[in-house]
Structure formats: C-alpha cells, structure tokens
Amino acid sequence: MLKSIATVCVSGTLDQKLAAIAGAGFRAVEIFEPDLIGYPGTPRDVARMMADLGLACVLYQPFRDFEGMPEPLRARAFDRAERKFDLMGELGTDRILVCSNCSPHALPDRGRIVADFAELGERAAKRGIVVGYEALAWGRHINDHRQVWDIVKAVDHPNIGILLDSFHSLSRAIPIESLADIDGGKIAFVQLADAPRLDMGLLYWSRHFRCLPGQGDMRIADYTAALLKAGYRGPLSLEIFNDRFRASSSSLVAHDAWRSLTATIEDARRINGEAPALPARAHIRGTEFIEFALSDEESERLVPMLRALGFRHTGRHRNKAVDRWQQGGVNLVLNREHHGFAHSYRLTHGASICALGLRVEDVTAVLDRAASLDIARFDQDPGPGNLAIPALRGVGGSLLYLVEDGGADAIWAQEFEPVEAPGPALLQGIDHIAASVDVDEYLSWQLFWTSLFEVEKQEELDILDPGGVVQSRAITAADGSFRVTINASGGRNTLSSRFVHHGFGAGFQHIAFSTADIFGAAGQLGREGLPVMEVPPNYYPDLAARFGLEEEALAALCGAGLLYDEDEAGHRYWQLYSRAFDKRFFFEIVQRQDYRGFGASNAPVRLAAQSRYRDPVLD
Numbered sequence: 204m205l206k207s208i209a210t211v212c213v214s215g216t217l218d219q220k221l222a223a224i225a226g227a228g229f230r231a232v233e234i235f236e237p238d239l240i241g242y243p244g245t246p247r248d249v250a251r252m253m254a255d256l257g258l259a260c261v262l263y264q265p266f267r268d269f270e271g272m273p274e275p276l277r278a279r280a281f282d283r284a285e286r287k288f289d290l291m292g293e294l295g296t297d298r299i300l301v302c303s304n305c306s307p308h309a310l311p312d313r314g315r316i317v318a319d320f321a322e323l324g325e326r327a328a329k330r331g332i333v334v335g336y337e338a339l340a341w342g343r344h345i346n347d348h349r350q351v352w353d354i355v356k357a358v359d360h361p362n363i364g365i366l367l368d369s370f371h372s373l374s375r376a377i378p379i380e381s382l383a384d385i386d387g388g389k390i391a392f393v394q395l396a397d398a399p400r401l402d403m404g405l406l407y408w409s410r411h412f413r414c415l416p417g418q419g420d421m422r423i424a425d426y427t428a429a430l431l432k433a434g435y436r437g438p439l440s441l442e443i444f445n446d447r448f449r450a451s452s453s454s455l456v457a458h459d460a461w462r463s464l465t466a467t468i469e470d471a472r473r474i475n476g477e478a479p480a481l482p483a484r485a486h487i488r489g490t491e492f493i494e495f496a497l498s499d500e501e502s503e504r505l506v507p508m509l510r511a512l513g514f515r516h517t518g519r520h521r522n523k524a525v526d527r528w529q530q531g532g533v534n535l536v537l538n539r540e541h542h543g544f545a546h547s548y549r550l551t552h553g554a555s556i557c558a559l560g561l562r563v564e565d566v567t568a569v570l571d572r573a574a575s576l577d578i579a580r581f582d583q584d585p586g587p588g589n590l591a592i593p594a595l596r597g598v599g600g601s602l603l604y605l606v607e608d609g610g611a612d613a614i615w616a617q618e619f620e621p622v623e624a625p626g627p628a629l630l631q632g633i634d635h636i637a638a639s640v641d642v643d644e645y646l647s648w649q650l651f652w653t654s655l656f657e658v659e660k661q662e663e664l665d666i667l668d669p670g671g672v673v674q675s676r677a678i679t680a681a682d683g684s685f686r687v688t689i690n691a692s693g694g695r696n697t698l699s700s701r702f703v704h705h706g707f708g709a710g711f712q713h714i715a716f717s718t719a720d721i722f723g724a725a726g727q728l729g730r731e732g733l734p735v736m737e738v739p740p741n742y743y744p745d746l747a748a749r750f751g752l753e754e755e756a757l758a759a760l761c762g763a764g765l766l767y768d769e770d771e772a773g774h775r776y777w778q779l780y781s782r783a784f785d786k787r788f789f790f791e792i793v794q795r796q797d798y799r800g801f802g803a804s805n806a807p808v809r810l811a812a813q814s815r816y817r818d819p820v821l822d
C-alpha cells in the first residue's frame with residue numbers, strides 16, 4: 204500500500220513540512236490548501252520541490268461548499284473548481300477532495316447534489332482529474348459516508364468517487380460493517396485518523412484532537428481492514444489535525460506517522476487473514492535488569508539506599524566498572540564506566556536510569572519488527588570477552604536491551620564475578636516503571652510501546668500536582684509481566700516537567716518494586732533508617748472515611764506510612780515511596796491484590812509531598 208500523509212499533520216512552513224515528510228520515508232503527500240496558499244512559491248515550484256524530495260502529490264484538499272448551492276453560488280462553485288483544476292495541473296496531482304457542504308446556503312436537495320457532481324465529473328474528466336467526495340461529520344446536510352455512497356452511486360461517473368476518512372465515520376459511530384457495501388473501485392481516496400474518546404462537538408474534536416492511528420480510541424485497523432476487503436488499493440493517507448503536532452517537531456511527528464501507518468496496515472492485513480509482512484508484536488515476559496548510569500561518587504551514595512531496600516551486591520563485572528545488585532527477581536546494574544553509552548547518558552542527564560533489559564521470546568523478531576517501524580537499533584562494542592546484547596533506542600535516548608528467557612544467565616555467569624550472596628527477598632519483582640516525558644512527546648512514547656510490543660493502553664488520567672496537571676497513561680501487558688506509565692505535563696512546575704527540564708529530556712523517573720509483605724518492607728526501611736516520603740496526617744482520616752477502615756487497620760497503615768487504595772471490586776493496593784536520589788529518580792514499593800491500577804487517587808498526595816521537598820531557589 205502506498206503510504207501518504209497530509210501536510211496539515213506536521214509543523215512548519217510548506218517546505219519544512221515536505222522535507223520532514225520525505226525524511227520520514229514517505230513517497231506520497233496530500234497538499235492541504237492553506238499550506239500552499241501561505242507558501243511564497245508558485246504551484247510549479249512546489250511540484251519541483253516535491254519531485255526533488257521524491258514525493259508524489261496524491262491529493263489536493265479541501266474544496267469546500269460545493270454541492271447543492273442555489274444560484275448564483277452554484278455557478279461560483281463551478282468557477283472555483285475550474286481554477287483549482289488549473290492549479291492542480293501545475294501542482295501535478297490528479298485527485299481532489301470535495302468535502303460536504305457546511306454553508307447555511309446549502310440545499311438539502313439530493314437531485315441537485317447528484318446533478319452537481321455529474322457536472323463536476325464531466326469537467327474533471329476533461330482534465331483527467333478524479334474527485335473524492337467526503338462526508339464531513341458536521342456537514343450541513345451530508346455528514347455520513349453512507350449518504351455519500353448513495354450519491355456517488357447515483358452520479359455513476361468514472362471521475363467521481365467516495366473519499367473515506369476514518370474520523371468522520373467513527374466519530375459518529377457509523378458501523379464499520381457499512382463499508383462492505385461500498386465498491387472498492389469507487390473509493391477515490393482514504394484518509395486515516397484516530398482520536399481519543401472525548402465528549403465534545405464534532406468539529407472542535409476533529410480540528411484539535413485527532414491523533415495517529417493507535418494513539419486514540421478508535422478502531423482504525425478494523426476500518427482499514429474493511430476498506431482493503433472492499434477492494435480499495437489506493438494510498439492510505441494520514442490526515443491529523445492536532446494542536447500539539449502543529450507545535451512540536453515535524454520530524455518526530457512524521458516519523459511517528461510512518462510508524463503508526465506501518466503498524467496499522469500490518470494489523471489490517473492480519474485482521475483480513477493475509478500473510479503477515481512483519482513479526483507480531485512481542486509479549487514482554489519480564490524485566491531482566493534495570494541499568495543506572497552513575498559516577499563513582501553517586502554510586503557510593505546510592506548503594507546504602509539499595510542495601511536498605513534489601514539488595515545485595517551479588518556481582519562485579521570482570522573488566523568494567525559495573526556492579527550487579529540483586530534481590531528476588533530484580534537485577535539492578537550500576538554502571539560507573541568512564542566511556543561508552545551509560546557514561547554519555549550520565550553526562551547529558553545526570554544520575555539516571557539509562558537502560559531496561561526486557562525478556563522476550565524471540566529477540567530477532569523484535570529487532571525485525573523494530574526495524575520495520577523505524578525504531579533505531581543501538582550497537583556498542585561490548586569490549587573483549589563480553590557478550591553483545593542487542594538494544595533499541597527507547598524513551599529519551601535510553602536503551603532497551605533485549606534478552607531471551609535464560610539469555611542473560613550467560614552474561615551474569617561469564618562477565619560477573621560473585622561478591623555477596625543474595626539476601627532474603629523482601630522485594631520480589633518490578634511492578635512498574637514510570638517515565639516522565641515532554642508533553643510534546645507524550646503520544647509518541649505511547650506509540651513506541653504499543654506499536655512494538657503486545658501491550659494495552661489503560662485509560663488516561665489527569666493527576667493533580669501542586670504545579671499543574673499531569674497526564675498519565677499506563678501501558679501494560681495483559682498478564683502484568685510489564686507495566687510502564689507515561690507521564691507528561693504542560694505545567695512547568697510539576698514533578699514530571701521538572702524532571703524533563705532539569706535532566707535535559709525524557710526518562711525513567713521511578714521504579715516500583717513489588718512485595719508480598721509491604722508492612723515488613725516498611726519496617727525494614729525504618730530500621731535501616733532510609734528516609735521515606737512523609738504522608739500528610741490528613742490523608743488517613745480521609746482514607747478511613749472512604750473505605751470504612753477499622754481503627755486497627757488504619758493505625759497500621761498510618762504507623763507504616765503507607766498509601767492505600769481499593770478498586771470497585773475491593774481489590775487492594777498498598778504503596779510506599781522512597782525519597783528521591785539527587786532529585787533524579789526514586790523508588791516505590793507496592794503490594795497488589797488483584798488490583799490493576801496504580802493508586803491514582805493517591806498520586807496528588809504523593810506529588811504534594813514531593814513538591815514540599817523542592818528547594819525554592821534551585822528547583
């Protein structure tokens with residue numbers, strides 16, 4: 204399938220947009236009229252620019268308020284169309300989008316609309332132009348693709364087809380099955396856009412909140428699959444009106460667009476039972492290790508924190524300044540090297556979580572899928588005697604190492620000499636990892652995880668921080684083997700924004716370890732003297748009121764300094780936070796009993812407490 208994108212999707216001037224689009228691998232583009240009008244070159248100049256970039260112009264759009272007009276507006280509409288046909292000749296495109304009429308003058312006269320398109324078809328045929336008629340969801344009389352299909356059938360002209368835009372169909376909840384009634388040969392063009400489920404007017408929703416397929420809540424792969432099944436073989440083109448995209452990097456959005464469209468086409472092929480072109484999304488079986496980039500001095504200060512949490516120094520790398528700290532199923536790797544990736548990461552961001560090691564069934568398959576999705580591979584000479592672990596570039600330039608089950612055992616055994624034996628495991632595993640990212644990259648990081656791995660997006664939450672609102676979305680494997688939360692905020696002073704700005708970019712801000720005995724863990728931290736985040740006293744009476752807790756249970760929670768939550772089914776969740784290390788990252792300990800969330804109701808309490816630790820001058 205030819206992949207295309209509308210110039211309206213990305214930021215910049217027309218030349219910048221086209222460069223970003225071509226740079227992301229696209230070979231086809233829709234020219235959105237305002238981008239052309241605002242450009243200081245002729246349509247021929249733009250045609251040359253597209254040719255130089257290897258881009259074919261597959262659509263010119265939009266042409267508005269055409270059909271069903273009374274005279275003299277009708278004659279004016281045909282005159283306007285002729286002028287646009289002239290322009291299309293110069294631009295070198297043979298396809299135009301006519302969107303349904305929104306004018307208050309438009310008449311609900313089907314006969315007239317059919318006649319108008321029949322006439323337009325004749326005029327288009329003389330120029331070798333094909334017209335795609337699109338039902339805008341808010342069109343005055345025509346706002347449903349089923350109406351457009353009815354009209355296109357009645358017009359029955361080879362130069363008049365239907366243009367389908369997933370947003371307009373799905374925002375109105377028009378059944379996808381209705382696409383099966385359309386003759387694929389009469390589909391002039393297809394535009395794809397997703398959107399989050401929002402309760403607002405259709406026009407405002409469409410013009411500000413569209414997003415790339417996979418970033419929202421619409422069934423875009425099913426929609427695409429239905430069109431392919433109907434026999435459509437033309438370009439699949441992204442048309443995203445999104446305020447954030449308009450304000451962020453054109454290159455980032457264009458690359459994400461390529462990734463999104465590639466994944467969507469693959470999903471659609473699979474839905475239709477066609478042979479897959481890419482390996483399937485991989486199930487993340489678990490986190491094999493988490494790597495920290497530290498100076499020697501930072502490492503010395505982190506070590507007591509890890510010891511207090513129950514970790515033991517179980518391995519020392521034989522030829523690198525790298526240590527393994529272990530407990531239960533958790534491996535923490537402390538990298539103090541003075542060259543290489545971790546060192547560079549630390550120089551840029553400060554003490555950091557610089558890499559995750561994920562366990563998957565088939566590393567090669569993940570690498571192949573990643574390559575098709577244009578996710579960058581990372582290779583570094585592991586040095587003599589060390590095993591190379593394949594890696595991908597992930598959030599904020601951190602790395603995602605990929606290992607197969609048992610695949611890391613050889614590395615632990617061969618490259619690390621034993622130091623201490625592991626102690627009793629108070630913490631058993633990694634419950635979740637939390638990333639803080641720039642608000643402009645919030646959707647991008649979601650797409651990264653959901654396009655590559657077999658994970659599900661959870662409902663987005665707005666979390667209140669004393670410095671602003673934080674958007675938070677968890678992305679989880681169905682069996683709980685992997686959970687990551689992505690947090691972003693437009694407010695400059697929220698915890699997540701401060702992390703991103705002070706640390707020069709997105710990254711992992713906290714790790715939540717799982718325990719089966721959170722009261723035991725709290726007791727141990729107390730005995731070890733590890734400072735934990737203080738819970739404000741008002742929290743506990745509120746908890747008691749909300750959940751009807753007995754005095755004794757409440758006293759235990761309060762005594763241990765725990766946060767607590769229950770879901771509607773009564774599943775329970777306990778949380779405990781460490782203080783942050785160098786204001787860069789912190790640890791959480793959680794215990795969950797069939798509870799699937801992340802304690803969202805506790806997050807504002809936690810963020811308020813953390814904001815009290817701010818230095819009023821430095822932070």
Ligand SMILES: O=C(O)c1ccc(O)c(O)c1
Binds near residue numbers: 264300339368394409
């Ligand atoms: O918002 C609009 O006006 C508009 C214009 C052209 C399109 O293809 C579309 O889907 C929406």
Ligand SMILES: [Mg+2]
Binds near residue numbers: 368394442
């Ligand atoms: Mg459209």
